[in-house]
Every structure is written in structure tokens, then in C-alpha cells.
Amino acid sequence: MTERVKTGIKGLDEMLHGGLIEGRPYLVSGGPGAGKTILCMQFLMEGAKNKEKGLYISLEEPAAELKKDMVSFGWDLQGVKIMDATQEAGSGIWLLKTDSVMSKPEFNVTNLIKVINDKLVEYKPKRIVIDSVTSIRLLYERKTDMRRDLLSLINFLIKSGCTTMLTAETGSREGNSLMEEFLTSGLIKLHSIETRGERISAVSVDKMRGSDFDRHIRPMKITNDGIVVFSSESIFE
Ligand SMILES: Nc1ncnc2c1ncn2[C@@H]1O[C@H](COP(=O)(O)OP(=O)(O)O)[C@@H](O)[C@H]1O
Ligand SMILES: [Mg+2]
Numbered sequence: 001m002t003e004r005v006k007t008g009i010k011g012l013d014e015m016l017h018g019g020l021i022e023g024r025p026y027l028v029s030g031g032p033g034a035g036k037t038i039l040c041m042q043f044l045m046e047g048a049k050n051k052e053k054g055l056y057i058s059l060e061e062p063a064a065e066l067k068k069d070m071v072s073f074g075w076d077l078q079g080v081k082i083m084d085a086t087q088e089a090g091s092g093i094w095l096l097k098t099d100s101v102m103s104k105p106e107f108n109v110t111n112l113i114k115v116i117n118d119k120l121v122e123y124k125p126k127r128i129v130i131d132s133v134t135s136i137r138l139l140y141e142r143k144t145d146m147r148r149d150l151l152s153l154i155n156f157l158i159k160s161g162c163t164t165m166l167t168a169e170t171g172s173r174e175g176n177s178l179m180e181e182f183l184t185s186g187l188i189k190l191h192s193i194e195t196r197g198e199r200i201s202a203v204s205v206d207k208m209r210g211s212d213f214d215r216h217i218r219p220m221k222i223t224n225d226g227i228v229v230f231s232s233e234s235i236f237e
Pocket of ligand 2: 036037038131
């Protein structure tokens, strides 16, 4: 069996039958506050532990805020490069603070691929996170244009050879179907479930090309050490 890429969350790696498959893109979906960002950071830090550099591309949360959140877990983020690609309040213009040749470029997928490519050459990461692709979706009026551009982004990520996590925010309007699910190699879903008047967090693997996986929804918790998944427990007692 080929070597798996560990997410760094033990219970989740068990659900994935060892981890992710190297070089492929995965989607992490969930509602606001579900733990998507935390999960992705754990994935990058796990790589950093093994001398695999990680690149985190923030499309929503300013880098300073993100670092503050992560420091509260006691994480120093050594070996993780954060690229702040947030936009100026919905203007479609980047706040990008890099030495990139583009000054105040328009925020679109073509430019995003360009700046990621610069970082790949310069920094040589093995793991990439794009958090979140929901900001990309908002750029489009036509679904066909969005699909074409998301597909070119995902194909670019596959060609990079890096193992990638993309996050997507699911809301009440969205329903259950995200186009990104069909374009990525796997889907990790974070849930918030109400049982007997109590809200519990849970995680499921809904798709994993090229591998078997645990098909149960498993309880999880956000603790002071990050996300913990209880891979042998059920959410239904
Ligand atoms: N030290 C902690 N202990 C428990 N929960 C925490 C801690 N730090 C943050 N959280 C919880 O983590 C959630 C935010 O996680 P985050 O990964 O940013 O969510 P998302 O990216 O899906 O919006 C919040 O609901 C917050 O309450
Ligand atoms: Mg987030």
C-alpha cells in the first residue's frame, strides 16, 4: 500500500484508513465555526513536523487574526507559510501584501493561480490549504463560469504535486450539494448535530477516491489542543 499523508488528527486518519492520498485535492466542508480552519492548520502542522513545508492561503480571515487564533492553541506555526489573500470588503480587490509584480490586482482565479505558483517556486511546500473557496464562488453569476475556473484551480493544484485541502462553508441556503465535491478527490464533512437538546460536533468522510474509508459519522471535539475525533464512538448511543 502506498504511504498515506496524515492529517495529524489521529481519529480522522483512522477514518481515512491511514490518511489522505499524496498529491490529491480534498474538500473540507462545514458551517461557520465548525472547525474547518483548525482542521486545516493541524494538517499543515503535521507536515511541518515531518519537514514538509505547508502553505496556507487565507481568502477570508486576515493573517494577523488567524495567527492570534492559532497561538491560543499554543501552536507556533513554524514551517507553515501564511499567505494573506483577503479582499478589501467585498470589492473584489486584493489586500495582497507581497512583493508580487501585481499591485492591487483583481481577485480572480487566474491571478490566484499566478500568486500560488510564485509561492510554489519560492517556498516549495508539500501541503497546501485554500481557506475558503466560498469567497471564490461569490465572484460568479454563472455556474458554468465558476465550474470552469474551480476546475482549472483544482487541476493546477493536482499538477503541483502537493496534497491540498480546500475549505467550503455550507449554509442553510446551500442545500447539500457543493460543486467542489465533485471536482475533488475526497470530502470531509464537519457537522453540528442536535441530539436531545444538545449540540454535538461530528465528522464524516463522504468520499475518498482510490481508498476505502469509515462510512460512519463520528463525534469530535474542539479542545485546547485542536480537533479530536473519536473514531470508535457513535453519535447515536
Ligand atoms: N481552545 C478552544 N477550545 C474549544 N473550542 C475552541 C477553541 N478555540 C476555538 N474554538 C472553537 O472553534 C470554532 C472555530 O473553529 P474554526 O476552525 O475557525 O471554524 P471554521 O473555520 O469552520 O469557521 C469556534 O466555534 C470556537 O468556539
Ligand atoms: Mg475558517
